[in-house]
Amino acid sequence: MMQTVKIVLDTLGGDKGPAELLKGAAEALRCHPELSFVFSGDPVLIREQAGELTIPSERFEILEAPVAVTQFDHAADALFQKTESSMLKGLRTLGEREDLFGIISCGNTGVLLPGAVRYLSGAKRVRPAMAALLPAETGGFVCLVDAGATIDCSKDLLLHFAHLGSSFMARMYGIERPRVGLLSNGAEPTKGNALVKETHPALAEDPEICFVGNIEGSRALSGDCDVLVCDGFAGNQVLKVTEGTARRILTDIARYAKKTGSSDALDLFRHLMGVYDISSLGGGILLGVEKPVLKARGDAGAQAVISISQMLLNMAQNKAVFDAAQNQI
């Protein structure tokens, strides 16, 4: 019998509303017969939409949680007052039920992160990191950590992120000694802001880390390293500036294609969209918790749900590798 992979989808908290996210889920279900969902949110809305999208009833469950965590909620308040929200109830249920593999949420990161710590970190309670997997120039992926969840960081936190990123890349892609780089304003070891200068020797001296030194922003996605460590402010810049530049150049190409009617330009545009449309790429992955928590962007649509479901299925396929490796670390 086929092993099913059951994923919680937090249908509330995103900018585009549950209908759009469920559309993505329906498409993901069509592509992947081994997939099934637990839709967390307003049961009336979910039932209505699932009916319209003709999602077979055996492919999903409903978790009744009609309250949304909003972008305006403060973490501390939400953690106490919104325990029955689609996000927090989803996280709790994921922690409680063995048959659930992971969760997708496009809700408030400021609540998602401590929520995951509460329900999914067991006894450890260390601060998780938000990682982003970005396409490397040399093929494969670069794990950018932190990708924007922890804005102000200390040296110890960056070291911790290096360990989380290394261990993730080892488990996820079977890389024996993932190469760890430190984002800086120059490749030389003397370059960096105060935080980078303090962190550099600590990474170099850590015997568990395969440190390859400072990496400049222009080489962030070159493939010079498997894990790129930085504070969440810098990580957010890497993500957003890459996205802004790619979007702008792609817009130029689309304009050119339209103006000239060139089919080559249109072909090129489609090809590049597949590689560089960061908004449809997988979301952030929370590292340091017991089960996969995937954060989609606030403005995530159907395509993001499809991509992230695919990512979770990949992770599930590697689960045996995962678990074996985790015991060794």
Add this chain to the structure above:
Amino acid sequence: MMQTVKIVLDTLGGDKGPAELLKGAAEALRCHPELSFVFSGDPVLIREQAGELTIPSERFEILEAPVAVTQFDHAADALFQKTESSMLKGLRTLGEREDLFGIISCGNTGVLLPGAVRYLSGAKRVRPAMAALLPAETGGFVCLVDAGATIDCSKDLLLHFAHLGSSFMARMYGIERPRVGLLSNGAEPTKGNALVKETHPALAEDPEICFVGNIEGSRALSGDCDVLVCDGFAGNQVLKVTEGTARRILTDIARYAKKTGSSDALDLFRHLMGVYDISSLGGGILLGVEKPVLKARGDAGAQAVISISQMLLNMAQNKAVFDAAQNQI
């Protein structure tokens, strides 16, 4: 009679050596009859190269300064021991001689900045900022300040940069109230690292600044603001990540053009190179000193010298506007 614009070119200190830089100067002289140069460096080398490039002798002077400031020189040491270097003698001569308009150097920024303060800041001695003029999506330019010269910044320094950037954009492009944005990890006023959160209200309350709020990395070059304020570490990321992403996509397009032999793709590649080849775009501009100091990248070649000379000529044409406005500020 045509008004000549005389520019100092520091021929040493770059990765590619004086021959390459002089090639750029020769080409700039061919394009602009009003331009002339003072070549600072090794007189033997300069004479030889100028001869080979057939640069007319009335179009250049030689400043004898055969010692180079290297990337390994520390600012304090170089400022005392290398006063006769091509960079520092060039700066000093620019400060002393009224007929000289500005300087181009691709040497060590760590020495260039305090060198400019010593010889070109008059009585003020405030810390200058390194600005970069980047092509905005809406046309015109965004002044990114600081672009990488001052890596760790305080709130007061960022405020100072906002003033320098505003005043520059007002003088350079005649923008009456340049819109100032603050680079952050989200557009909301509550977003930011500790430095950004502290700086935000100070910018908002400053009556001389037209503050438009936080700007995300994805909108850095959108044209939402005329001046984008950030610390040098973040500014370096914006520049380098933009460059890395653009280079990568352009490489993809070139590959496609080669593989398919598509003339449309080649045409598109050439067009995009003109807009996004940041390495050939003008260099950093030092704000807060009495004369234009333009920093080219360490690996700058002939094309960079041509672009930056053009930029200096534009600035010289606006000099009347400049001086008039400066008196009001």
